[in-house]
Amino acid sequence: MLREALNLRDAIDGYFNKWMELDCAGDELSSEDWIILEKIKSFLKKLKMTTKALESSFATLDNVLLAMDFVLAQFEAGKEAYIDDPIMAPMYNSGWAKLDKYYRLTDESPAYVAAIVLHPSHKWHYIQESWKKEWVESSKKLMETLWNDYKPVESPLPLCEVPSTTTNEFLNWRNKHLQPSLVTDEYERYCNSERVYGFTSALAWWLEETQQKNYPNLSKMAVDILSIPAMSAEPERLFSGAKITITDRRNRLGSDVVEALECLKSWFGIRELQGDVL
Template sequence: SQALVARITQCLQSKNVSLHWVPGHSKVAGNEAARELAKKATETESATALQSVARPLSVVHREARKLRFQPKTNAFISSKSDSNAVWSQIEPLNKLHKLAVWIRRPGGSHFEDFQALSGGRVVSQDNSTRWNSWFLMMDSALKCKQAVNQYIDNHTNEIQHLKLSRTDWELVRHTRDFLIPFYEVTKATEGDEVTFDDLLFSMDSLVTHYKAAFERYALSRELTEAVTTSWFLLDKYYKGSDECAAYAAAILLHPTLRLQYVKENWKKPWIQPAIKRVTSLFETYQPSKAVAVIQPLDALQSRQLSHLKQYRLKVHAKLAAKPQEDELKRFINAPPFDIMTTPLQWWLEPAQQAAYPRLSRLAIDVLSIATMSAEAERIFSGARRTISWERARLKGKSIEHTKCLKHWQMNGYNLLGIDDEAV
């Protein structure tokens, strides 16, 4: 968990041990070494097992066991509380959190008093379910920084301990600035108009953001270690894209990206495995119709046609007899160009489906995948209203059909005249 990583990092710092994670997608020497070290740290029962790093590893192991199980109840700490614990360990952010709670506490006019100082603004309160809630709290606090300081000064006897120093504000600002691209990516990948290619493309943009952050905060050990820890989590999800060919397919089948984007932005060892996975996926899409073969002319027909027409028919027959060029290779190797619509809408055009009859079906299936599961989860949760006590014998297919039809109707999709099998 994130809390476990934070606790281990603090433990290592107390022993003057610093481990630097080497950025990379997979099979990077630094990453593999760090994984092996972490594995040994959690498995080692005594300091004698490892000589060079025995002391710090034994301390890490002891602290990890303390965090994983509560001393009295031996109960596992939930991931939700772990997430909040990580943020609360950062003192400036913990102060802002407590201030946001204080302003909203019942009794008195705390909320109105703060708004009077800030011109109507307020420090957003974080929570454990809303995306980017800690970022929004920091961003709102920085926008009314003067009001925050003045409000605390006005309540010295009660919340003086929440006063943020100049160093605290600098840390809040740096943290907020680092999280801005994450907030932008979250907003860019939500909604019904977003296609699946935006997911891996957004993660690629975050990789470049991390590289810039490592250079920007090179002189700050505290910020470097924080960025390194967060990189560990991004790298985990990035590598997960290797397990499903749809991620790479969405990039390769984007008319504006194609193979050229992959060659320019991905590391060389990643490219061929990705193409191989997409090719294997494409091969599962069989041609919907057999290719028409032009029959050779008999002697009588040949005499009745002009020389030019006979030549044209012979050329067409030879071309039809040759195996068709692989649609996938033809598309991804073609020069990319800008489009005025989303890639999904582009592939839905009749012209593209005629030019790439097999590939267009793969592209439509891949690009139709939702980038976020929020909408699907809402529909799933709404099924509880469909399955009342009187309808408890409904089968899964019936429930699925009902929820799909309801969602399509609510979103204005006209399915009249469309065959059930096609749907």
């Protein structure tokens, strides 16, 4: 609406000039009002672009906190730029307070942090570079708690017995190297490895056979987390599509059949699953 009003500014001003003496007198927009509307439109455009990016079919949970960080930075920049503006300052302050409220609610679930960490191009780099130290520490505790739900219970491997009577230095050296190496934690091994780039999506990367073998338990956790959409827009679209499936002549379809049909329709539209998977 703001965009259309600004595009039709000349027509709107002309209307008020022509009918100034009627009931609309006093409702006309001044030059200062038009400037304010332009500022508001410029800011809302950034919010719109962020929203559009997150409501797409392939936006997953790893984008949520990044998007909130981006929007929060826009609010903070606006608060500083219009600190003395009697009209714009309250808008930015109210918007920042509302976003901060919902940002704090993400602390109640480790899934948001896990989605970023399990993105092979981010891992802990983004959080450590962008967040305060105390936030990083609390996030790592949340991540460890979540990983413990997937982490396998490991039993210690029996050590090779080395004869205590041997005096052969070669046999002592050989037996020492026959000792099994300590089993490394999948999550720690993943975090300590180099970040990865050049893939279609984080979820597709975790579904690759290499990751399934190298991180059998962590990959399950990653698939569970990265399968969550960033917004409910796509699930709502799929839900609405069920009315096409359930017609008057299909009124005896059970809920399980309808669910299976909608899942198949959705999966056939996913590029990453084309080919041998389907």
